[in-house]
Amino acid sequence: MTGMSLNKKQLAAQLKEVANLLELLGEDAFRARAFMTAARNIENFEGDVAQLLQEDRLSEIKGIGSGLAAELAALKTQESLPLLEELKGRVPEGVRSLFMVSGLGAKKIAALWQSGIVSLEDLVAAAQAGRIASMKGFGKKSAENILVAAQFALNARKRMHLNVALKIAQLVIEAITQALPQARAEIAGSLRRGLETIGDINLLITGVKAPQVAKALENIVQVKDLSESQLTVLLDGRTVQIIISSEAAFGASLAFYTGNYEYRRMLLERAAELGYELREDGLFQADKLTETKSEVDLFEKLKLPFIQAERREQRQPKPTAQVITLADMHGLVHNHSSWSDAVNSIREMVSAARAKGYNYLAMADHSQSSYYANGLSAERVFAQAKEIAEIRRELADEGSDFGLLHGIEVDIMTDGSLDYPDEVLAVLDYTVVSVHQNFSLSESKQTARIIRAVQNPYAGILGHATGRLLLRRPGYQLDLQAVIEACAESNTVIEINAHPYRLDLDWRWVIKARELGCKFSINPDAHHIDGFDDLRYGVIVARKAGLSKVDVVNTAPTAEQFLRQLKSSSLKSPAKATQAES
Ligand SMILES: [Zn+2]
Ligand SMILES: [Zn+2]
Structure with missing residues (x-):
């Protein structure tokens, strides 16, 4: 992203981060306050901040002096402030993540850092062990609140909102099917079940090979892992797991990877009762693949009523007629x-x-x-x-x-x-x-x-x-x-x-x-x-x-x-x- 597309929220977020890190490092308190004030004024500014930036007119916003405006001019050509990058280099990422914990400001984070806490995981462990409550300036009640907020932040960092997950999945699917029109792609996992927050994104693809998919995605993702039958990629810091399936096994694989755990166990047991083996790579009978081109085929083979993916959160969901659309x-x-x-x-x-x-x-x-x-x-x-x-x-x-x-x-x-x-x-x-x-x-x-x-x-x-x-x-x-x-x-x-x-x-x-x-x-x-x-x-x-x-x-x-x-x-x-x- 260049300065051209930097909106006021993103700009304000960078200034706030600078202010937080300056305070955390115990640098010039006056300067930290100036950045925080500028961030607030930018947030509340009614006009087009991106345009002011391009026209070197940021000092028209209250609280932004010519010195600060000159510093911000770097954002016309790069996505991040040089000062922010410098400060980030001086504070471990895990320590910076403590700012996600509501109720924790720079002063408290500095104290935690000094006592050896350098990640959210450390913070949770220390709070659970009662070590936060005994620290100067914290106390029992505040330690209790920090524990709840830190666990919340830890979970939040690992998961994403449904709309974010869907957008990432759609971006990846579009890139694959544009480059490889023969590919058929479906969302699987908790995203297909429509869970309210999502950890990793799972996609099932057929008609192509993993290296082709990696090639199709090379401009938008970072490939973390690539094998014959699957690849793991990172997009916007989020993990997308892409599984390659065959046309004839697609239905069984889709049900397998859609889950959830309980529901999949039921399917596995049902298959075994009927003399099949349900695996991640298809439905088998005596080691011979039984064709399931779609999930409907699988449910027919297993003599089960079809259950929409969103309902598969338990072993035996009630079939629902006429589900709302x-x-x-x-x-x-x-x-x-x-x-x-x-x-x-x-x-x-x-x-x-x-x-x-x-x-x-x-x-x-x-x-x-x-x-x-x-x-x-x-x-x-x-x-x-x-x-x-x-x-x-x-x-x-x-x-x-x-x-x-x-x-x-x-x-x-x-x-x-x-x-x-x-x-x-x-x-x-x-x-x-x-x-x-x-x-x-x-x-x-x-x-x-x-x-x-x-x-x-x-x-x-x-x-x-x-x-x-x-x-x-x-x-x-x-x-x-x-x-x-x-x-x-x-x-x-x-x-x-x-x-x-x-x-x-x-x-x-x-x-x-x-x-x-x-x-x-x-x-x-x-x-x-x-x-x-x-x-x-x-x-x-x-x-x-x-x-x-x-x-x-x-x-x-x-x-x-x-x-x-x-x-x-x-x-x-x-x-x-x-x-x-x-
Ligand atoms: Zn409302
Ligand atoms: Zn409301």
Whole structure:
């Protein structure tokens, strides 16, 4: 990457890293602070930072003096600051990785380094052995928090989000099939099963030889290991394992490498019962390969019902008829516009949703307590209602039956009340109720808070129920079972937030919630029109839980039918719902 494509986030990240390393090394504290201030100002800068960089005008940003601007000019032609490279050379990579542990700053990391801790693994071991608690400036409580955060960071470093893994897999597959059109490639492993975070990526390829694949990929990956039947490559620091299979063994190999461990064991045992041997390189009978060109062939041979890959997380998953697909989704629900903290206007979002073939769009900008996200005051809610009515009229004049719904993502207050008085809530078509603040309440308080909110007659959908950010932070302390029971009782729909960092409610809990009779809404939580495409990840979660379209309210073909399935809409007059659809 050259300076041309360096965005402000990446630039700010480099400056922050410089500041952290300067402080860690005990260098000029004033200089460290200057870099940190510059990083913050760049992050908050509204204009095009890359352009300013190219035009030598970075000093127009507050807090960037001419000296610093001159130093940053190096980024016009190279991807990393020379000072950063120099500092990195002085601090072992393992020590730098300690910055991933939330709650650890440069001063504490310096102390840890001095006591011989040079990696996340070291930190976890030291904390478990009680050595951190006795260090000066740490203490028992802080050592406990560090242990949890370090284990989290360790796991996060080894795994990636679903969207990242899919993107890497697609890049590799495209490069292979472009160079070798005879190749057939499939994703296997946990990525094919759609697990919420992914370790290594597994691909199965047929029709080509490993060295050909290595050649096809030479410009985009680093080859770590190459043999006759497989190769391991690195792309963006992520491991991709590519297995070469034969056409006649493809189905058996794909099932073998898709797993999971338990499910594969069941397949192996089943094959043995029927006089076969299932191996990584195919299905065999008396050492003779039995042809399985596809997985369907394998399941037929083993006299088993076909189980979709996403369900193979246990030995004996229940076969599900009519599992939901992306094509079943007709409405985009829980979307933010430039009224609060997102990029696009409502009109832009409507036209993008229509272009993508959806039948309705349900807005949900932030409520007033989310002031940092430019949440809407009651007055602005009424103003937004006017704009939405206007856009509905424009749609009607055009003869379009596209539905536009007015909702808000209403903050759940600490006591469980909602962020607006009833007279404001009453003008909305629906609500998403979410926790955005006070994550650190005790389990009993957090649980009582959310239960009170979902029992509110105006609560339509419970948004991102646990607040987790995959590989970033765990959810808040919560008795999720009790919350789900309250949703079932009060008819509050539970969101499957499709953002790849959330995927909240977790699919394991979706299974339980469905058994209790809950309904779900698969929502993009889009902050940009591109976010609509995240819906696919939410559908993967639903498929893992074995949902079919009747379990999901935004498979309803029209906005009116969608509203009818939400509790909050029962508060509305029929006239209002009809108007919403037109
Ligand atoms: Zn939210
Ligand atoms: Zn949201």
